[in-house]
Amino acid sequence: MAATKLTIQGLSKRYGDFVALAPTDLDVVQGEFLTLLGPSGSGKTTLLSLIAGLAHPDSGSVLINGTDVTYGAPYERDIGMVFQNYALFPHMTVAENIAFPLQMRKVDAGATRKRVAEALEMVHLPHVAGRYPRELSGGQQQRIALARCMVYRPSIILMDEPLGALDKKLRDHMQLEIKRIHRDLGTTIVYVTHDQEEAMTLSDRICLMNAGSIAQLGTPADLYFRPKNVFVADFLGESNLLVATVESREDDRVGIAIGGRHCGHAMAYDGSLRPGGKARIMIRPQNLHVDASDTIADRAESMQARLTDIMVTGGMTKLYLQALEPANGGTEVVAAFPTNRLGEQYQIGQALRLRWSASDTVAIAE
Numbered sequence: 001m002a003a004t005k006l007t008i009q010g011l012s013k014r015y016g017d018f019v020a021l022a023p024t025d026l027d028v029v030q031g032e033f034l035t036l037l038g039p040s041g042s043g044k045t046t047l048l049s050l051i052a053g054l055a056h057p058d059s060g061s062v063l064i065n066g067t068d069v070t071y072g073a074p075y076e077r078d079i080g081m082v083f084q085n086y087a088l089f090p091h092m093t094v095a096e097n098i099a100f101p102l103q104m105r106k107v108d109a110g111a112t113r114k115r116v117a118e119a120l121e122m123v124h125l126p127h128v129a130g131r132y133p134r135e136l137s138g139g140q141q142q143r144i145a146l147a148r149c150m151v152y153r154p155s156i157i158l159m160d161e162p163l164g165a166l167d168k169k170l171r172d173h174m175q176l177e178i179k180r181i182h183r184d185l186g187t188t189i190v191y192v193t194h195d196q197e198e199a200m201t202l203s204d205r206i207c208l209m210n211a212g213s214i215a216q217l218g219t220p221a222d223l224y225f226r227p228k229n230v231f232v233a234d235f236l237g238e239s240n241l242l243v244a245t246v247e248s249r250e251d252d253r254v255g256i257a258i259g260g261r262h263c264g265h266a267m268a269y270d271g272s273l274r275p276g277g278k279a280r281i282m283i284r285p286q287n288l289h290v291d292a293s294d295t296i297a298d299r300a301e302s303m304q305a306r307l308t309d310i311m312v313t314g315g316m317t318k319l320y321l322q323a324l325e326p327a328n329g330g331t332e333v334v335a336a337f338p339t340n341r342l343g344e345q346y347q348i349g350q351a352l353r354l355r356w357s358a359s360d361t362v363a364i365a366e
């Protein structure tokens with residue numbers, strides 16, 4: 001197990017009466033890529049600013065390598081920062097921009113030249129050293145901002161929505177670049193985004209925030225397959241969340257009823273789910289299978305639904321349906337499958353059977 005790089009203990013921040021960050025604990029391990037994910041206003045930038053020393057907390061502490069830096073100045077923290085607006089100096093060339101943090105640290109001219117060249121190599125842009133920021137594309141400027149941050153080898157890098165201003169194709173490319181650089185340098189990174197796909201692509205662990213608190217902290221797979229509450233299930237990827245009652249419990253499996261009808265079993269990772277209690281049953285669209293025939297009529301994990309819409313989103317086809325039985329009429333569900341010619345057989349208004357597997361289904365306490 002790697003050493004703890006960053007420790008946050010009981011850290012909180014309010015603006016007047018408004019709690020931007022409730023008391024929060026978080027450990028980040030040496031070399032880890034940890035992402036703060038959450039909707040706008042959930043407290044991501046607030047937490048990052050407290051780590052950076054750009055704001056002071058109302059309670060709690062920030063430890064880097066075991067040293068309390070809560071009230072220390074930002075430059076004492078050995079932290080690098082990259083933001084959405086690249087903040088390159090417009091009157092300096094690319095090479096001068098990257099050299100700047102080294103000059104601030106009194107690195108001599110020879111070593112500075114060498115390290116600037118290395119940093120430009122790292123972001124695959126050695127040929128733009130003599131240009132000014134305005135002569136670069138948005139993606140190139142963001143890579144230079146990254147190089148300028150990496151050049152003095154901070155032991156932690158904080159990034160706040162660094163790809164937010166880029167178009168989708170460039171963003172996808174830059175995600176791979178950031179991942180590669182992280183792998184090559186082994187730097188500890190705390191990254192902020194509101195984009196769940198970006199968080200899943202990049203992170204060792206995701207810290208999902210909601211209204212100033214941690215909703216769940218874990219690997220992308222933990223949050224995707226084992227959400228602890230409805231907020232998490234809803235935020236990460238699409239999901240159907242059906243109202244159900246718990247009938248029985250055996251270890252991490254529960255028997256469930258939807259609309260009063262026994263619907264087989266679901267996985268249950270939450271100890272609070274007890275027979276008689278209410279739950280939401282999470283089924284991901286790709287785990288909801290459509291069957292036009294009646295051969296599965298006797299299957300417990302199934303339901304009857306009417307097709308209301310079909311959407312072909314390139315590689316995936318989505319079927320929008322209204323549950324007929326056993327879920328209350330009107331409950332909307334989505335099923336998805338890789339696009340194929342069979343998709344053409346479905347007709348709007350048609351009644352279909354949907355089936356799923358207990359192992360792909362998670363019961364979440366209401």
Ligand SMILES: Nc1ncnc2c1ncn2[C@@H]1O[C@H](COP(=O)(O)OP(=O)(O)O)[C@@H](O)[C@H]1O
Nearest residue numbers: 015018020038039040041042043044045046047
């Ligand atoms: N300087 C400030 N004064 C008052 N309220 C603020 C200030 N900074 C942030 N907030 C509020 O705190 C909440 C969390 O903000 P922020 O951490 O920026 O969210 P996020 O980065 O997740 O979008 C928001 O509701 C925001 O309006």
Ligand SMILES: [Mg+2]
Nearest residue numbers: 044045046160
């Ligand atoms: Mg923010």
